Amino acid sequence: MSSRDRVLARVRAAVAGAPEAPAVLRDYLTSHTRDDPAALLDLLHDNLADYRALVHRADPAGVAPLVARLLAARGAKSVLVPAGLPDAWLADTDCVRVADRVEATAAELDAVDSVITGCALAIAETGTLVLDAGPAQGRRRITLVPDHHICVVRAPEQIVASVPRAMSRLDPRRPLTWLSGPSATSDIELDRVEGVHGPRALEVILLSG
Amino acid sequence: MPVPPPPTRPVPPPPTPRAFPEAARDAVRDTTLRANLRHATHTIRDKRARAVAELEDWQRLREAGKRIKDHTLRHLDRYLEQLEAAATAAGATVHWAADADEANRIVTGLVKATGEREVVKVKSMATQEIGLNEALAAEGIHAYETDLAELIVQLGDDRPSHILVPAIHRNRAEIRAIFRERMGRWGRPAPDDLTDEPADLAEAARLHLREKFLRAKVAISGANFMVAETGTLVVLESEGNGRMCLTLPETLISVVGIEKTVPTWRDLEVFLQTLPRSSTAERMNPYTSMWTGTSDDDGPRTFHLVLLDNGRTDALADDIGRQALRCIRCSACLNVCPVYERAGGHAYGSVYPGPIGAILTPQLRGTTSEIDASLPYASSLCGACYDVCPVAIDIPEVLVHLRERVADQGGRGHRAEKAVMRAASWVMDHPAALAAGERAAARTRALHPGRPPGAGAWTESRDLPPLPAQPFRDWWKKNRT
Numbered sequence: 065m066s067s068r069d070r071v072l073a074r075v076r077a078a079v080a081g082a083p084e085a086p087a088v089l090r091d092y093l094t095s096h097t098r099d100d101p102a103a104l105l106d107l108l109h110d111n112l113a114d115y116r117a118l119v120h121r122a123d124p125a126g127v128a129p130l131v132a133r134l135l136a137a138r139g140a141k142s143v144l145v146p147a148g149l150p151d152a153w154l155a156d157t158d159c160v161r162v163a164d165r166v167e168a169t170a171a172e173l174d175a176v177d178s179v180i181t182g183c184a185l186a187i188a189e190t191g192t193l194v195l196d197a198g199p200a201q202g203r204r205r206i207t208l209v210p211d212h213h214i215c216v217v218r219a220p221e222q223i224v225a226s227v228p229r230a231m232s233r234l235d236p237r238r239p240l241t242w243l244s245g246p247s248a249t250s251d252i253e254l255d256r257v258e259g260v261h262g263p264r265a266l267e268v269i270l271l272s273g
Numbered sequence: 274m275p276v277p278p279p280p281t282r283p284v285p286p287p288p289t290p291r292a293f294p295e296a297a298r299d300a301v302r303d304t305t306l307r308a309n310l311r312h313a314t315h316t317i318r319d320k321r322a323r324a325v326a327e328l329e330d331w332q333r334l335r336e337a338g339k340r341i342k343d344h345t346l347r348h349l350d351r352y353l354e355q356l357e358a359a360a361t362a363a364g365a366t367v368h369w370a371a372d373a374d375e376a377n378r379i380v381t382g383l384v385k386a387t388g389e390r391e392v393v394k395v396k397s398m399a400t401q402e403i404g405l406n407e408a409l410a411a412e413g414i415h416a417y418e419t420d421l422a423e424l425i426v427q428l429g430d431d432r433p434s435h436i437l438v439p440a441i442h443r444n445r446a447e448i449r450a451i452f453r454e455r456m457g458r459w460g461r462p463a464p465d466d467l468t469d470e471p472a473d474l475a476e477a478a479r480l481h482l483r484e485k486f487l488r489a490k491v492a493i494s495g496a497n498f499m500v501a502e503t504g505t506l507v508v509l510e511s512e513g514n515g516r517m518c519l520t521l522p523e524t525l526i527s528v529v530g531i532e533k534t535v536p537t538w539r540d541l542e543v544f545l546q547t548l549p550r551s552s553t554a555e556r557m558n559p560y561t562s563m564w565t566g567t568s569d570d571d572g573p574r575t576f577h578l579v580l581l582d583n584g585r586t587d588a589l590a591d592d593i594g595r596q597a598l599r600c601i602r603c604s605a606c607l608n609v610c611p612v613y614e615r616a617g618g619h620a621y622g623s624v625y626p627g628p629i630g631a632i633l634t635p636q637l638r639g640t641t642s643e644i645d646a647s648l649p650y651a652s653s654l655c656g657a658c659y660d661v662c663p664v665a666i667d668i669p670e671v672l673v674h675l676r677e678r679v680a681d682q683g684g685r686g687h688r689a690e691k692a693v694m695r696a697a698s699w700v701m702d703h704p705a706a707l708a709a710g711e712r713a714a715a716r717t718r719a720l721h722p723g724r725p726p727g728a729g730a731w732t733e734s735r736d737l738p739p740l741p742a743q744p745f746r747d748w749w750k751k752n753r754t
């Protein structure tokens with residue numbers, strides 16, 4: 065008998081005769097927030113900031129100068145750029161653009177100063193950005209290895225109120241990364257320290273208009 | 274200004290598992306440990322209460338989580354087969370392990386097949402449960418724990434003492450000492466001028482581990498959830514070491530208990546709300562990774578999923594005890610437990626400490642050893658653990674049930690009985706815990722006629738403190754927080 069068969073047989077024996085479990089109830093809320101785009105944008109902003117992401121707002125004309133300023137403020141000389149990122153966002157920076165390539169080694173990624181991406185969606189109630197490797201997001205590792213991540217969220221279309229709203233819009237077949245603030249640890253006497261392994265600085269640009 | 278070196282204790286040798294009462298007694302005498310634990314559990318429990326209060330539908334989410342898990346467990350055979358099919362279709366290779374030895378053989382074989390001698394690991398209780406690191410070491414493979422707390426534990430030749438913050442028993446001065454003394458043995462040493470500031474300690478860990486992440490070819494993880502419908506695995510974490518392990522290496526091996534299955538993608542919406550808030554008291558943990566098999570050009574090219582039984586089907590067969598398999602390892606029950614707060618995680622002699630450990634470990638391992646027989650008594654039955662549990666596991670009910678089981682086997686020898694008596698006398702030294710326990714026990718005694726052996730004689734021979742007029746938890750809150 066294979067282990068597969070053995071484990072399955074044990075499971076069947078264990079639950080044989082057990083009463084049927086009560087039906088799953090889904091009477092919990094699908095959202096805890098008013099469906100008002102401006103309110104959701106503010107809530108997302110507050111919750112991102114609460115998790116020590118640095119939050120900025122911009123309109124389409126303001127993105128390029130803002131991105132340039134943020135990169136310059138970090139002293140970034142190079143920036144990782146995923147496929148599908150709008151060229152216009154980088155129009156004002158003279159950082160070296162490093163394309164997200166399959167062949168790039170981890171050490172090469174480690175040598176890049178910053179990364180800029182879009183996202184699949186953002187969850188206002190939890191202050192969470194979700195990346196699904198779609199356009200403007202690149203491979204999971206590009207938002208992991210460099211120490212500075214700029215993420216652009218398009219409001220209102222990429223903002224959802226809640227986790228349930230997010231789940232129904234996401235495709236489980238894609239590799240998904242949820243980010244709520246920068247990397248953090250509370251392992252030393254519960255003092256929160258940002259940036260153990262992921263980027264130590266997460267900057268979010270809320271882009272509307 | 275140079276920072277004077279903080280006072281340190283020498284790094285102590287690893288504790289050996291003993292029955293709960295003896296281990297607990299030492300822990301209670303260790304004032305550093307007690308202070309660390311008390312600070313940590315109180316901080317987390319207060320924050321958690323606030324995070325939970327933000328969701329007005331908390332009780333409904335809790336009930337949904339409970340029912341999803343109960344339904345899954347009732348039909349676990351079907352969901353495991355569905356999970357296997359979906360994960361395989363997405364590019365995973367699925368293995369089944371009936372027990373710890375088999376799981377270790379499978380994983381060791383997979384690592385050896387890659388030709389690698391080093392693996393990076395993201396904190397995984399399942400792999401601790403089966404002793405995977407030791408099994409790998411026996412084959413000449415070094416497993417690096419990459420969670421900061423696990424690194425502290427591993428470098429200190431120590432054991433984790435909390436589900437969520439495994440090094441909760443170590444303060445910053447001790448951590449500095451461990452880093453200074455031990456980091457250089459395994460890779461990049463700690464800097465000479467390392468202070469005990471948490472930011473400096475985290476930076477030392479970052480540099481020490483980064484060189485390992487960037488060269489690692491094989492990673493080993495656990496998972497918080499597995500979705501039967503889609504074959505998706507989910508890992509929640511904070512530091513990014515999980516993302517490093519799940520993203521950079523070529524081969525990923527995940528060892529996951531069969532009870533971590535949920536039926537549908539949508540079910541995650543419940544647990545992604547309840548787990549972070551119950552666990553770290555955050556609206557959401559900093560990083561969550563979800564992957565379905567392998568994907569072209571993103572993440573490991575090879576993914577092995579090892580489905581682990583190792584006693585879970587024994588727990589599943591127990592009508593009352595099986596609810597322990599609902600556990601999502603949030604650790605909320607540890608932080609509210611008056612016994613855990615005094616005794617610390619090591620006293621439970623297993624990777625699962627605190628109230629959940631007291632009911633899970635004796636089910637996974639049986640109650641024949643002294644420590645496992647003593648665990649159902651490592652509780653005051655005050656019920657605080659049940660109140661905070663996001664999947665509504667009635668831990669006191671299972672404890673009483675397991676006490677009966679231990680009592681029933683008492684005739685075969687004195688070992689269990691002796692363990693029980695020692696646990697009883699330990700609780701006796703802590704009148705508040707006892708009073709609450711007595712009260713809960715009195716309430717449930719009619720339902721559970723089998724009492725622990727010797728308990729009658731024991732209670733008669735001592736003066737019991739009077740029952741508090743106010744419920745124990747009110748008293749606890751007023752006097753201890």
Ligand code: SF4
Pocket residue numbers: 551599600601602603604605606607629658661662663664665666
């Ligand atoms: S038993 Fe409940 S409270 Fe305790 S760790 Fe498990 S899920 Fe959390």
